[in-house]
Amino acid sequence: MADRTTQGQEGDVVGDGGVDGIRTFPFPVELSVCGVGMQIGPMGDGRTWHAEAPLERVHRIDFHVVMLFTDGPVRHMIDFAEYEATAGDLLWIRPGQVHRFSRTSEYRGTVLTMQPGFLPRATVEATGLYRYDLPPLLHPDEPRLAAVEASLAQLRREYEDTTTLPLSLHTSVLRHSLTAFLLRLAHLAASAEQAARQQADTTFTLFRDAVEKDFAANHSVSAYADALGYSRRTLVRAVRAATGETPKGFIDKRVVLEAKRLLAHTDMPIGRVGAAVGFPDAANFSKFFQLHTGQAPVAFRAELGGQ
Numbered sequence: 390m391a392d393r394t395t396q397g398q399e400g401d402v403v404g405d406g407g408v409d410g411i412r413t414f415p416f417p418v419e420l421s422v423c424g425v426g427m428q429i430g431p432m433g434d435g436r437t438w439h440a441e442a443p444l445e446r447v448h449r450i451d452f453h454v455v456m457l458f459t460d461g462p463v464r465h466m467i468d469f470a471e472y473e474a475t476a477g478d479l480l481w482i483r484p485g486q487v488h489r490f491s492r493t494s495e496y497r498g499t500v501l502t503m504q505p506g507f508l509p510r511a512t513v514e515a516t517g518l519y520r521y522d523l524p525p526l527l528h529p530d531e532p533r534l535a536a537v538e539a540s541l542a543q544l545r546r547e548y549e550d551t552t553t554l555p556l557s558l559h560t561s562v563l564r565h566s567l568t569a570f571l572l573r574l575a576h577l578a579a580s581a582e583q584a585a586r587q588q589a590d591t592t593f594t595l596f597r598d599a600v601e602k603d604f605a606a607n608h609s610v611s612a613y614a615d616a617l618g619y620s621r622r623t624l625v626r627a628v629r630a631a632t633g634e635t636p637k638g639f640i641d642k643r644v645v646l647e648a649k650r651l652l653a654h655t656d657m658p659i660g661r662v663g664a665a666v667g668f669p670d671a672a673n674f675s676k677f678f679q680l681h682t683g684q685a686p687v688a689f690r691a692e693l694g695g696q
Contacts (some may be wrong), residue, residue: 426507
């Protein structure tokens with residue numbers, strides 16, 4: 390029966406196969422040498438990625454894909470976020486993630502696919518195969534890249550050597566070679582996650598200091614992002630990681646705190662309090678304050694026994 394499709398965002402066509410309508414494709418065992426639970430080979434023209442998957446449309450897979458690029462840039466969507474990879478980068482897509490290829494002719498390098506269950510549980514845990522919190526795009530430095538390339542090349546040689554060992558031993562050797570490669574890959578991913586966390590901490594610290602300095606005059610997230618040299622998305626991620634809230638929520642909270650201080654500890658008129666925290670119009674300040682506190686400024690001051 391023909392596969393029904395629905396139109397997704399930005400022209401993506403997705404098919405039946407899940408609650409969200411995005412079809413899930415299994416590991417293509419028929420494309421593997423000797424039918425083992427992994428596949429490794431070159432990317433580029435003529436590459437068969439999957440017998441049925443619509444590669445340039447949104448789809449989901451139930452296996453791992455690791456791509457090591459020798460050229461670029463190439464843009465690849467994973468879980469609706471766009472990643473740009475170039476020579477020396479690795480892209481790791483895990484089972485269940487939604488993704489979409491760019492034109493497959495743009496891909497150059499080596500691709501590894503792994504079937505869930507091909508490796509024993511201890512190896513799965515040691516290599517963090519299902520650590521969805523780790524970044525999918527990795528940028529190894531030269532020494533680590535050289536080690537990864539050597540490990541991947543060795544794995545490819547073992548995969549393609551189907552004549553010197555019986556199938557059972559061939560499969561065992563593949564598992565050991567794959568484990569060695571994945572341990573290096575897992576170390577790269579964990580290091581990248583730690584570096585990203587440190588960068589997020591730095592980004593949030595700079596944002597926090599900027600807000601403390603300018604909150605009375607600047608309530609714009611975009612203005613802070615521009616002043617600090619970050620994209621709005623980077624700022625959102627950093628602030629959410631540090632505080633659990635949005636940059637706008639963080640700014641508003643600081644403005645409300647200052648307004649409460651002025652209402653409680655000074656006899657400034659309501660209009661002047663509003664102007665002091667960036668609201669020249671007293672009515673706008675009152676609406677803002679009530680929205681965030683559930684009280685009008687006058688009621689808040691009266692409750693505290695202020696003037």
